[in-house]
Amino acid sequence: MQWWETYTTWEALVARCRALLLDMTFPTVRAWKQQSPGRRVVGCFPVYTPQEILAAAGALPVSLFGGRGQMEIDHADSRIQSFVCSIARSTLELGLAGHLDWMDGFVVPSICDVARNLSGVWQHNFNGGPQGPGKSHRVFYLHLPQNVDSPAADTYYRGELQRLSHWLAELTGEPVTDGALRAAIGLANYNRELLSELYTRRAARPEQWPASHVYAVASVGSVLPRAKHNALLARALALGEKNPPPRRDFVRVALCGAFCEQPPLELLDALEEAGCAVVDDDLGIGARFFPAPVACDGDPLTTLAGAYLHKTVLTPVNNPGRRSRSADLLRRCKDKAIQGVVFASPKFCEPALYDAVLLKRAVEAAGLPTLEFEYEEKMSVFESVRMQAETFVESILFFS
Amino acid sequence: MSRYQYQDVGRELQKTMLGNWYRRLENAPRNGTPVAYLFISGNICELLRLFGFEVVFPEVNALQCGIKKVAGEFILKAEDLGYSSDVCGYVKNDIGLATSGNRGPFGTLPRPDLLVCNYAGCNTYIKWFEALAEHFGARLFLLDVPYRRMGETQRREDVDYVVAQLEQLAGVCAEMTGRAFDLARLSAMLEDSRRAEDLWVRILQSAQRRPSPFDAFFEAVFFMAPIYVLRGTAECVEYYQAAWKEIEERIAHRIGPVSQERFRVVLEGPPPWPHFRSFWELFKHWGVCCVASTYSKVGGIWDFGLRHDPARPLESLGEYALNCYTNWDWTLRRQMLERYVRDYHADALVIHSVKSCRAFSVGQADVREYFSKSLGVPTLFLESDLADPRYFAEAQIRNRIDAFFEALEHRRLAGARPQA
Numbered sequence: 001m002q003w004w005e006t007y008t009t010w011e012a013l014v015a016r017c018r019a020l021l022l023d024m025t026f027p028t029v030r031a032w033k034q035q036s037p038g039r040r041v042v043g044c045f046p047v048y049t050p051q052e053i054l055a056a057a058g059a060l061p062v063s064l065f066g067g068r069g070q071m072e073i074d075h076a077d078s079r080i081q082s083f084v085c086s087i088a089r090s091t092l093e094l095g096l097a098g099h100l101d102w103m104d105g106f107v108v109p110s111i112c113d114v115a116r117n118l119s120g121v122w123q124h125n126f127n128g129g130p131q132g133p134g135k136s137h138r139v140f141y142l143h144l145p146q147n148v149d150s151p152a153a154d155t156y157y158r159g160e161l162q163r164l165s166h167w168l169a170e171l172t173g174e175p176v177t178d179g180a181l182r183a184a185i186g187l188a189n190y191n192r193e194l195l196s197e198l199y200t201r202r203a204a205r206p207e208q209w210p211a212s213h214v215y216a217v218a219s220v221g222s223v224l225p226r227a228k229h230n231a232l233l234a235r236a237l238a239l240g241e242k243n244p245p246p247r248r249d250f251v252r253v254a255l256c257g258a259f260c261e262q263p264p265l266e267l268l269d270a271l272e273e274a275g276c277a278v279v280d281d282d283l284g285i286g287a288r289f290f291p292a293p294v295a296c297d298g299d300p301l302t303t304l305a306g307a308y309l310h311k312t313v314l315t316p317v318n319n320p321g322r323r324s325r326s327a328d329l330l331r332r333c334k335d336k337a338i339q340g341v342v343f344a345s346p347k348f349c350e351p352a353l354y355d356a357v358l359l360k361r362a363v364e365a366a367g368l369p370t371l372e373f374e375y376e377e378k379m380s381v382f383e384s385v386r387m388q389a390e391t392f393v394e395s396i397l398f399f400s
Numbered sequence: 401m402s403r404y405q406y407q408d409v410g411r412e413l414q415k416t417m418l419g420n421w422y423r424r425l426e427n428a429p430r431n432g433t434p435v436a437y438l439f440i441s442g443n444i445c446e447l448l449r450l451f452g453f454e455v456v457f458p459e460v461n462a463l464q465c466g467i468k469k470v471a472g473e474f475i476l477k478a479e480d481l482g483y484s485s486d487v488c489g490y491v492k493n494d495i496g497l498a499t500s501g502n503r504g505p506f507g508t509l510p511r512p513d514l515l516v517c518n519y520a521g522c523n524t525y526i527k528w529f530e531a532l533a534e535h536f537g538a539r540l541f542l543l544d545v546p547y548r549r550m551g552e553t554q555r556r557e558d559v560d561y562v563v564a565q566l567e568q569l570a571g572v573c574a575e576m577t578g579r580a581f582d583l584a585r586l587s588a589m590l591e592d593s594r595r596a597e598d599l600w601v602r603i604l605q606s607a608q609r610r611p612s613p614f615d616a617f618f619e620a621v622f623f624m625a626p627i628y629v630l631r632g633t634a635e636c637v638e639y640y641q642a643a644w645k646e647i648e649e650r651i652a653h654r655i656g657p658v659s660q661e662r663f664r665v666v667l668e669g670p671p672p673w674p675h676f677r678s679f680w681e682l683f684k685h686w687g688v689c690c691v692a693s694t695y696s697k698v699g700g701i702w703d704f705g706l707r708h709d710p711a712r713p714l715e716s717l718g719e720y721a722l723n724c725y726t727n728w729d730w731t732l733r734r735q736m737l738e739r740y741v742r743d744y745h746a747d748a749l750v751i752h753s754v755k756s757c758r759a760f761s762v763g764q765a766d767v768r769e770y771f772s773k774s775l776g777v778p779t780l781f782l783e784s785d786l787a788d789p790r791y792f793a794e795a796q797i798r799n800r801i802d803a804f805f806e807a808l809e810h811r812r813l814a815g816a817r818p819q820a
Binding site for chain 2: 080081084111112113114118121125141143145151159316317319345351353355356357360374
């Protein structure tokens with residue numbers, strides 16, 4: 001029996017998922033490795049890594065989201081300055097403090113200036129660097145093309161995925177076969193389908209599917225093999241359906257800005273307690289990067305490359321090409337009957353902070369109210385955000 | 401009358417050239433000249449000039465605003481529009497400028513017809529031009545330039561990818577201007593680029609001498625302007641011919657940027673433009689000469705052999721775009737710094753870490769650890785900003801500089817090996 005099958009209520013399952021997310025000893029990852037010590041674990045920095053390729057090479061992909069507020073920054077302070085986002089500093093801290101001793105490889109996608117340079121700091125410290133052989137693991141820097149409308153990008157990115165496959169084959173000793181890759185794509189498609197069902201139910205009945213609860217069962221997939229997360233999600237959907245909804249006043253909001261560094265769970269709780277029913281968000285968006293299934297036929301690397309270039313959700317760190325982030329957000333607001341947009345940006349996150357200016361302008365021009373604040377991993381006082389959110393909710397409920 | 405014939409030519413001539421260039425930009429709308437905006441790092445200005453575009457470099461405008469002490473007002477204006485205090489000061493300076501009628505201390509800038517975001521080592525570039533594209537309603541072309549990574553040698557597929565996009569960009573330029581893509585003329589322009597690059601490298605490498613005739617940071621910021629802004633023109637070549645004469649004369653007469661060279665340092669990071677002169681004075685006071693710097697490679701790295709090549713026009717433009725300083729990963733950057741310390745006989749490494757530019761600064765603290773602890777090179781770490789005057793705490797910076805060079809001098813006098 002798997003551990004999630006032992007939980008018989010939605011609250012109990014959510015509580016266990018929350019505990020796992022905050023557990024910086026990564027028990028599920030260690031357990032996976034202990035079952036067969038020769039297997040490899042590959043950490044992935046946000047926002048998006050084609051984890052299907054990692055799985056096809058026999059590795060366990062683990063999405064790293066920093067210290068989730070559980071780490072004191074000690075060792076990393078001497079290597080990354082204080083004006084850099086929490087997630088870069090606390091992820092490095094996890095490594096330097098020895099919490100990632102299970103990691104055999106690290107993939108850093110080209111999402112921003114900080115991530116790009118972090119790959120070099122990581123390479124220096126962990127690939128035969130000053131941390132010594134006990135903490136050594138290899139780093140792969142993945143270039144995600146930005147000129148998405150150029151035909152050259154398809155060719156280039158397929159080549160990049162091929163290079164990732166070769167790197168993984170060297171790391172795990174297992175070549176990435178088309179068959180294994182198609183199977184991994186199938187599992188990932190099913191995972192996204194289950195997540196989509198969870199989010200659809202939340203949008204339809206947000207009082208029954210609170211955002212912080214949905215987030216916990218969705219995000220725990222970052223430390224589980226995809227097949228296990230699929231089984232957990234199936235159980236979560238069944239348990240959540242039986243969860244009786246409380247009666248309360250709320251406004252339907254979209255939450256924008258949390259695509260990389262994740263806010264403290266208490267922040268989501270505070271928003272909901274203030275009356276914000278989050279029916280659309282970009283939390284842990286990498287797991288939901290493709291709204292439609294990725295094709296399982298044809299050359300799988302070409303398919304994955306095409307999906308990244310043309311069929312993703314839009315975030316501040318992947319280029320929209322001919323599409324528009326503002327139009328996309330306004331469409332989602334309309335489809336989900338959203339009454340206001342909350343721009344929550346991680347402190348020092350330039351991509352989120354730049355986009356918030358343009359998106360806020362577009363949302364307000366469309367007549368929707370907005371709320372804006374910044375958060376940090378180590379944030380521990382939520383009263384100010386709660387008060388701002390209450391005022392925001394009341395202004396919509398009673399005055400607009 | 402001065403006994404010297406060429407002194408100050410390098411600084412004065414570039415001032416005149418940049419003044420003339422800004423006047424041409426101001427007149428572009430009146431003359432019906434199309435205008436493209438482009439970033440400095442790995443810029444492909446020759447290709448745009450081939451189609452008759454006048455080229456605007458927003459970073460140069462931002463540094464001009466910084467050094468002329470008006471950046472603070474523009475930055476505050478952008479913050480009023482919703483930009484965070486934690487994002488790049490160059491971007492905010494430019495947004496403030498664009499929303500003030502595009503009028504700065506250099507005159508009025510023309511609106512862009514085309515924005516070419518040469519994404520080279522800076523994701524902020526993309527965000528910057530997305531905002532300008534929305535403000536001006538201008539067409540945006542994103543030239544995707546992959547990072548030079550993990551110390552690998554130049555990858556063929558990276559060059560091919562950039563070249564394919566340059567061909568695409570040439571098509572966009574031809575469509576917008578009605579001009580044909582003249583490869584022979586581009587080659588001729590690149591011959592001028594190569595000639596200027598040869599001379600510029602000669603100037604940079606002159607700093608290996610003792611005493612150095614040239615400050616490769618504080619003076620280089622002036623001497624490098626023509627090669628980044630006006631490369632591919634005859635006037636740019638003539639500038640470096642004149643500037644080299646100045647350096648030759650300095651060598652002949654043992655003239656240097658400081659009256660007595662006491663310390664030779666390698667400087668990593670950009671200058672604090674709003675406080676440029678006072679920052680320089682803090683070093684001059686100790687007889688410090690910067691013999692090599694990374695900021696002077698921010699637009700392109702030629703001192704290890706890279707050149708524009710008239711025989712391989714698009715390919716060499718692509719190679720150039722890939723090889724600017726912030727597009728190198730930290731393995732390559734560390735190797736470069738180590739080489740500079742060794743080849744230029746430096747006594748210390750100075751790191752100026754700026755909040756605005758994470759592409760520069762994230763990783764610098766790790767470099768400090770490596771140089772001071774693993775290599776035993778005395779390393780001074782300073783923090784402020786390249787654009788925002790609010791981040792320059794002169795008293796603190798002075799204290800750190802004084803303490804560092806005092807210690808270096810003391811250990812030198814005591815005959816001990818300097819330690820950080």
